[in-house]
Amino acid sequence: MSESSPTSPSAARAIHLVVLTGMSGGGKTVALRALEDLGFYCVDNLPTGLLPQLVESARRNRAPAQQRIAVGVDVRNPGEDLQQMPYVLSALAASGVQVHLVFLDCSDEALVKRYSETRRRHPLALRGVSLADAIATERRLLRPLIAIAEKVIDSSELNVHQLRRLIATGYAQAAGGLTLMFQSFAFRRGLPLDADFVFDARCLPNPHWEAPLRPLSGKDAPVRDYLEAQPLVREYFDDTARWLDAWLPRFEQDDRSYVTVAIGCTGGRHRSVYLVEKLAAHYRALREHESVLTYHRELG
Structure with missing residues (x-):
């Protein structure tokens, strides 16, 4: 009996792909680490064009950890990447991959406070661009992704531990076992x-x-x-x-x-x-x- 083609839906049924995106400072890194604790293979800031290759690699690898993938996507990805993401995810879902797009949102006020406390620089806050303008630009760039997100999590009132637990609770089943x-x-x-x-x-x-x-x-x-x-x-x-x-x-x-x-x-x-x-x-x-x-x- 011949084996299933690596591109056939039957070969992809076991693959869970969680794409984490959202506002910078909204908790994407925390969420990605929570999924890593659950046994997901995690990649941050992966170009959209490489997603199908990553899934193909998972299809060929029968190790359980390689069947659960989490990818972080944010405004560090080129603009065309963000625009192509809905089409790429749709094609992967059509091939049998269980695709979950999670958008980590946060109020502008909470984001400004977080950046002030950590003294980190917003990725879009270039010279001469205020933090408020950078946040507004980011919301506009991410609009195509929040529109198709399976789940939107507002992290404005969540601390690190609460967000980590929320993610772990939501995706424990995909991790397999108890x-x-x-x-x-x-x-x-x-x-x-x-x-x-x-x-x-x-x-x-x-x-x-x-x-x-x-x-x-x-x-x-x-x-x-x-x-x-x-x-x-x-x-x-x-x-x-x-x-x-x-x-x-x-x-x-x-x-x-x-x-x-x-x-x-x-x-x-x-x-x-x-x-x-x-x-x-x-x-x-x-x-x-x-x-x-x-x-x-x-x-x-």
């Missing part, structure tokens, strides 16, 4: 609304009451050392991991692609952060073919 998100939070600021499991770590010894540890977080070595020396913390971790080991497979059997495990403490900076990092490391080693992400709500 994606685990471990999230720390403070009970005093309320429960995460989208958590599948919530664990309460307020019963554990609190580094907050140790003056040298108070300004640190559960990511810092002195806090880790303090908590790892506590038998109750070790027991809590072992029991939590054992419980998740027993029940996560049930979610996989139910065709779930994304599960969020939230761990809270009083301030969301020490105990919950430590446990989230430790559980994430545990499951990255245990489930090496799946995606394990972390998000610390109160550290953002």
Whole structure:
């Protein structure tokens, strides 16, 4: 039996192509890194004309990572590139590629603030061109892409962690397997609304009451050392991991692609952060073919 042609739709069914575009400063780099964490093969600022070649390479490569591609496109691409992008994406979709165009938008006010805080230069802010004029020009150049975007994300009110989590949640299914998100939070600021499991770590010894540890977080070595020396913390971790080991497979059997495990403490900076990092490391080693992400709500 002859193999399918590399250009046939059947050969391309497994390929997911996510094209990230949008306003400079809107979070495209953060989104691209989130997809990279999910196992996508990521390329930034790829010329439009090379997209079909990239897809052809993915068709010939049977490795799972090469079947999921994310490409960043912005105003650094030549103007004709942006104009041709809708036609190229349409042709790829017709050939069987699962194409997703995501536009990261942001209000002018938020963009001006971000550029002021980071002191970065807008790619269109050439000599004599104000930041406001550069943003207006960029919106005009990107108009053909936002018009055909499958999803428009307004990042004006999102921090880096929230945007990363939003992207990861939306494309976990394309990554294949089960994606685990471990999230720390403070009970005093309320429960995460989208958590599948919530664990309460307020019963554990609190580094907050140790003056040298108070300004640190559960990511810092002195806090880790303090908590790892506590038998109750070790027991809590072992029991939590054992419980998740027993029940996560049930979610996989139910065709779930994304599960969020939230761990809270009083301030969301020490105990919950430590446990989230430790559980994430545990499951990255245990489930090496799946995606394990972390998000610390109160550290953002």
